[in-house]
Amino acid sequence: MKILYYPGCTLKTSAKNFEESAIASAKTMDIELIELTRWNCCGTVFSLTSDDLIHHVAPIRNLIRVQEMNKQGLVKGEFRLVTLCAMCYNTLKRSNLRVKENPEDLEKINNLMYLEEDYEVKVEVIHFLKLLEDMGFEKVNEKVKNPLKNLKIAPYYGCMLLRPKEVGIDDPEDPTIQEELLEKLGAEVINNPFKKVCCGSYQTVQDKNIVVDLSYSILTRAQKEGAEAITTSCPLCAFNLDNRQKEVKEKYPHFKEIPVFYFTQLMSIAFGLDKKYCRFDLNYIDPEPLIKSKGLL
Amino acid sequence: MIKKILITDENIDFLLKIEELSDQIITRCDQCGVCSGSCPLVSEMDITPSQMMRMVQLGQKEIMDSKTMWICASCYTCTVRCPRGLDPSKVAESLRQLRLRQGLDHINIKNIPKDEIEILPQIALVSAMRKFTS
Numbered sequence: 408m409k410i411l412y413y414p415g416c417t418l419k420t421s422a423k424n425f426e427e428s429a430i431a432s433a434k435t436m437d438i439e440l441i442e443l444t445r446w447n448c449c450g451t452v453f454s455l456t457s458d459d460l461i462h463h464v465a466p467i468r469n470l471i472r473v474q475e476m477n478k479q480g481l482v483k484g485e486f487r488l489v490t491l492c493a494m495c496y497n498t499l500k501r502s503n504l505r506v507k508e509n510p511e512d513l514e515k516i517n518n519l520m521y522l523e524e525d526y527e528v529k530v531e532v533i534h535f536l537k538l539l540e541d542m543g544f545e546k547v548n549e550k551v552k553n554p555l556k557n558l559k560i561a562p563y564y565g566c567m568l569l570r571p572k573e574v575g576i577d578d579p580e581d582p583t584i585q586e587e588l589l590e591k592l593g594a595e596v597i598n599n600p601f602k603k604v605c606c607g608s609y610q611t612v613q614d615k616n617i618v619v620d621l622s623y624s625i626l627t628r629a630q631k632e633g634a635e636a637i638t639t640s641c642p643l644c645a646f647n648l649d650n651r652q653k654e655v656k657e658k659y660p661h662f663k664e665i666p667v668f669y670f671t672q673l674m675s676i677a678f679g680l681d682k683k684y685c686r687f688d689l690n691y692i693d694p695e696p697l698i699k700s701k702g703l704l
Numbered sequence: 705m706i707k708k709i710l711i712t713d714e715n716i717d718f719l720l721k722i723e724e725l726s727d728q729i730i731t732r733c734d735q736c737g738v739c740s741g742s743c744p745l746v747s748e749m750d751i752t753p754s755q756m757m758r759m760v761q762l763g764q765k766e767i768m769d770s771k772t773m774w775i776c777a778s779c780y781t782c783t784v785r786c787p788r789g790l791d792p793s794k795v796a797e798s799l800r801q802l803r804l805r806q807g808l809d810h811i812n813i814k815n816i817p818k819d820e821i822e823i824l825p826q827i828a829l830v831s832a833m834r835k836f837t838s
Contacts, residue, residue, distance in 0.1 A: 416826040420825065450830070452834050455726070455778070455794045457726070457727040458725065571780050610777050611832075612816065613774070613832060613836065621744065
């Protein structure tokens with residue numbers, strides 16, 4: 408199956424470990440992720456004020472590229488656009504919804520992009536996790552060669568996959584989609600009551616202390632439940648929960664570091680793919696000792 | 705003691721402006737406090753989210769000097785929980801926008817330490833610039 412894919416900026420740099428493991432895992436599932444041509448930054452955050460239409464230009468222009476690729480025959484009748492980054496997912500999905508529900512906004516945005524073709528509102532923005540769920544997690548299970556036996560994983564969702572409700576990929580209060588996937592990969596799933604608590608997001612730029620405290624709470628709670636690692640689908644959550652462990656350790660010396668995986672890295676391991684696709688060099692806390700201790704590498 | 709608050713035309717204009725920007729009927733807020741109780745960042749704020757809603761209802765422009773709108777991380781926990789279907793995150797964004805539209809940025813990239821700039825991913829820098837600068 409060929410499906411269009413929107414990477415976003417961070418997946419091309421510090422989250423290469425997310426992109427490379429996702430592309431390789433998708434390939435194992437016979438999904439060819441075709442990168443959108445001439446994509447641009449989605450803006451990372453959805454504009455929340457009623458009169459701020461200019462910031463919807465960036466996301467909607469990406470959706471126009473989907474139309475173009477269909478017209479060029481690069482895909483046939485494939486209007487789904489897959490994202491991996493949770494923030495890109497949220498921004499693209501909400502802008503799409505806004506123009507779907509407000510034809511007058513669509514007209515203005517189309518006018519702002521006078522030299523582009525009009526957006527026809529045919530695109531469906533879909534997160535990779537949801538695509539896997541739609542295909543059936545059983546199909547994921549069929550590809551597992553290296554079950555993640557005895558690996559105790561606490562899924563973390565953060566905000567952008569779940570909220571607001573109209574764009575969430577699962578129940579905003581009790582999501583289970585990652586749990587279902589991880590079970591099919593053979594992992595031992597640990598319930599983390601803090602799985603949908605915000606990591607502090609962009610506050611990491613203006614006051615990292617806010618993020619250090621939130622990350623400490625989220626990580627230590629997962630550890631108390633027995634987790635040996637956690638998963639995420641957001642490069643900003645990954646930065647706050649993984650890289651900020653340096654500051655967490657400085658502030659709370661008794662804190663014990665815990666690896667943070669992108670869920671696609673665990674898919675790659677479970678599928679028995681070459682570890683080069685995991686790009687563990689980009690994880691701040693090295694997950695390899697844990698994986699090796701379970702005999703998975 | 706009961707405190708009498710006089711609501712002037714200026715107060716009403718401010719409320720109406722925030723209602724327009726946020727596309728929310730803010731007077732619907734019943735002050736139940738679910739937003740404040742759910743907010744993961746409330747302990748960092750000087751005014752709680754429900755107090756912010758009340759101050760906007762009353763058209764009290766002093767809310768513009770609170771740090772609450774700058775601490776909100778737009779996590780939408782309040783959005784999914786408000787029993788009145790309101791979205792306080794849109795109210796916070798409207799307040800931020802009013803300030804930013806005066807050309808008054810909340811952060812200056814020059815003040816971010818160099819070692820931080822080197823490690824922060826684009827996703828962090830772009831979102832912070834979008835939320836905190838004009």
